[in-house]
Amino acid sequence: MADQCPNNNLSSKPFSHFIILILVFSISLASYMFLISKLFNTSLSDLALQIKNSLYHPHINLCTVITISGIHPLKLFYGALAISVSCSIIALKAFHCLPKEQQIDSIIETVMTVCIAGLLLLSGIQQIHRYDFFKNEQNIFGGETVEERNQILFGRIYDFAQTCKKLLPGTHQGKLMTDLDLNNDPYMLLHRILSYHLYPEISLRLDNGAPNDTIVSFYKHDALMHIPENYRILVLSKDKNYILAIENRSLK
Amino acid sequence: MTSLAVNLALSILLPCLAGYGCLLLIFPKHVLPVDMKIALAYGLGLGLLAFWMLVLYICHQPFNLLILQVPFLAIAVLLSFLSLRRTPANGIPENGLIRTNTNTTGEGIWKIFHIAFVVILWLYLAQTTLYVFWLSMTIPVSSWDAVASVAFKAKIFYFEKIPPPLDLLPHKSYPLFTPFMESWVAFNLGQWDDVLIKIIFPCAFLSYLVIHYKFLSHFTNRSWGLLGSVMLLSSNLFIIHATDSYRDFFLMYYNCITIMLLLFFNKNQISAFLVLAGLFAGFATFTKLEGTAFLGIYLVLLAVILIQQNNSSGKEKLKNAAKFCIPGIGICAVFHIYKIWNHILKEGQGNIDKTGLELTWQKFGLIPQIIAKFLQDLFLSGNWNIVWILAFLSLVQFTRKRKAFEAKIIFFSLLLFFGLYIAVAVLTTNYIWIAGVQSSTTLSRLILHFFPLSVLLIILLNYPGTSRDRTKTSSLNPK
Known part of the structure; x- marks a missing residue:
């Protein structure tokens, strides 16, 4: 097996061709950006900032982008690549770097080199925005305990779940009372979050054989009227949207 | 702490x-x-x-x-x-069989x-x-x-x-x-x-x-x-x-990794790669339901690899196939048999059941829509940088130079994965998750399952050394 690959001997590539490619790529990209900034009626630095901030936006389980003046940033970038590739090919041809017998292969190689350079450039810009994201999340979550981080993420649902767990000894199964449509988001997700954080002290989604003696009321209109008389209320939020009740016999 | x-x-x-x-x-x-x-x-x-x-x-x-x-x-x-x-096997150098190839960095400014x-x-x-x-x-x-x-x-x-x-x-x-x-x-x-x-x-x-x-x-x-x-x-x-x-x-x-291990086997002819690939294939089936469908793809790839090997007998090829299939299908079978035994094959009804068939002629008319959804996710989402555009552009290299078998296998596997998900969208209740109203939460994750193969394809197609016969060269990379 070869340890060295002679076909990848960089010193055989004319350095001047490479310099031309770098220069043309940079100039065409800068010119394109300048043109776009004029079209969008903004400054070049502002456009660069918008491009940087448009990338890397984690959302649920995927990554979204933010449009720039209503245009998808990747469409702008594809335009930049197309222009850079075209200018590079024209420049290399003008400087006689694309001999006729090797022209198509050279053109393909130029296209791929420019596109890979474009990918690396976009990755670099994206990395800056990932760093911004890191700084933002670090400010929010840095130094916090897991419970505090959960509180930041889930707010009242988490507080309610923690309060229920502290007040309720042992493990129980619970019935959920709600007016929310749990078959669709966002309420389906809220239900899952509540169930996750109440478990194991209160099991809403698993029949685990624990006493089925609690009622969890979550955004139920006139909830107090629906709680049976033999249940005692342990947790009641001011707006009555979060209620925990337990059967009296379980408290004895 | x-x-x-x-x-x-x-x-x-x-x-x-x-x-x-x-x-x-x-x-x-x-x-x-x-x-x-x-x-x-x-x-x-x-x-x-x-x-x-x-x-x-x-x-x-x-x-x-x-x-x-x-x-x-x-x-x-x-x-x-x-x-x-254990003693070392014959024919394997002490400095290892799977080695990274160094590259010449040139001199002076290039270095x-x-x-x-x-x-x-x-x-x-x-x-x-x-x-x-x-x-x-x-x-x-x-x-x-x-x-x-x-x-x-x-x-x-x-x-x-x-x-x-x-x-x-x-x-x-x-x-x-x-x-x-x-x-x-x-x-x-x-x-x-x-x-x-x-x-x-x-x-x-x-x-x-x-x-x-x-x-x-x-x-x-x-x-x-x-x-x-x-x-x-x-x-x-x-x-x-x-x-x-x-x-x-x-x-x-x-x-x-299963696909990479199959390619390592193809290059080095060491059947241990097949055993490990079989294990990893089995673990894939135990990770998500799609993993079971991927087993079919692995078997097709293995068949292609074994068929094109001229230096092994039919008996050896069968033995090698068994080394992959026994662990792969075995691990897959255990969980599925357990589910069948407990009458748990379906998740629910309608769109909730990810394994339900939905065979109607009208759904074949949705194929352009499904492909459009895929293209939108590949090229106009924030998920993949411009990797997929590069992968598509790199395919031109297939027409210019004879490319390594590994590149062909990876390209073929990508076609199989895309084909699988399109078939799943057309023939099952999963259209809603792949190209329908719920596709925003699912499609990107499906593509993630084989995304790294696109990177492997780009590198293998564009690397100058993977051409077998360099009948054409460019001025940027002369002989």
Whole structure:
């Protein structure tokens, strides 16, 4: 097996061709950006900032982008690549770097080199925005305990779940009372979050054989009227949207 | 705090040790370099651990630290002892069979440029790796599938004395690899921790990155391997899922490594790669339902690899096929037979049932819409950088130069994966999740399962050294 690959001997590539490619790529990209900034009626630095901030936006389980003046940033970038590739090919041809017998292969190689350079450039810009994201999340979550981080993420649902767990000894199964449509988001997700954080002290989604003696009321209109008389209320939020009740016999 | 850190480390080290011991037994000496062995050991160890937990689960045994840890300690010690007694196989050099190819960096200005370029890429890799570990260990379990299914089931396995039967669990038909692994971490910690249970994801990220780099460095050279690794990490979705409690990252992990192992076998003719590929294929089937469908793709790829091998007899080819199929299909069969035995084949009705058929002629008319949805996700989402555009442009190289067999296999596998998901959208109730109203939550994750193959394809097609007959050259890369 070869340890060295002679076909990848960089010193055989004319350095001047490479310099031309770098220069043309940079100039065409800068010119394109300048043109776009004029079209969008903004400054070049502002456009660069918008491009940087448009990338890397984690959302649920995927990554979204933010449009720039209503245009998808990747469409702008594809335009930049197309222009850079075209200018590079024209420049290399003008400087006689694309001999006729090797022209198509050279053109393909130029296209791929420019596109890979474009990918690396976009990755670099994206990395800056990932760093911004890191700084933002670090400010929010840095130094916090897991419970505090959960509180930041889930707010009242988490507080309610923690309060229920502290007040309720042992493990129980619970019935959920709600007016929310749990078959669709966002309420389906809220239900899952509540169930996750109440478990194991209160099991809403698993029949685990624990006493089925609690009622969890979550955004139920006139909830107090629906709680049976033999249940005692342990947790009641001011707006009555979060209620925990337990059967009296379980408290004895 | 210190004991928590030690326990956390143990939760990763123990499966790694067991996996390493198994690798020493499976592979002849000096085949794999140490770093690749460690990376593969992680996936192998976790898979074996998940399988062991499945066996315990089927036998209604309680999960506790003793019953989980002791067998793996025993495996690690026993297999390491057995492997010490092995002698190196003939024909394998002492400096290893799977080696990274070095590259000539040129002289003068080219050398300076190359060194600077490599340093920047390594810095990018290091920074992104740190970011993945930081993000994973900062944000608690919070995503949809995590709180609804993956981490929730892991919590159930941790807190219930005896793990409840499948039909009581949410999403009862879904494979249990990821919930098992998160509960394993919790058992080692001795407590439930919404952050630390996710340690398995960044570790899988690092393991995959090493294997990805070693694969590319073996088939190209170090610089191109590095470039391929940077391309991989330029994908935002890859990074996000390496930090989140979803099953898709592990399916990607086992899926892509299975294909890489098949290609290692094709190049080096060492059947141990087939055994390991079979194991990883089996673990993929235990990660997500799609993994079972991927088994069909692996069998097609294996058939192509074996058929085009002229230097083996039919008997040898059958033996090799068995080395892959027995572990792969065997692991897959165990969970599916258990589900059939317990009458748990369907998740629910309609769109909820991911395995339900929906055979109507009208759905074939939706194929352009499905393809359009795929193209939109590949080229106009924030998930993939411009990797997929590069992959498509790289296909032109097929028409210009004879490309290595590996590139053809990877391209063929990509066609199979896309074809599979299009067929699933057309023929089953999953259209809504792939190209319908729910596709925004699902389609990107489906593409993630085979995304790294696009990076492998780009590198293999564009690397100058993978052409067999260089009948044409360019002025930028003359003979």
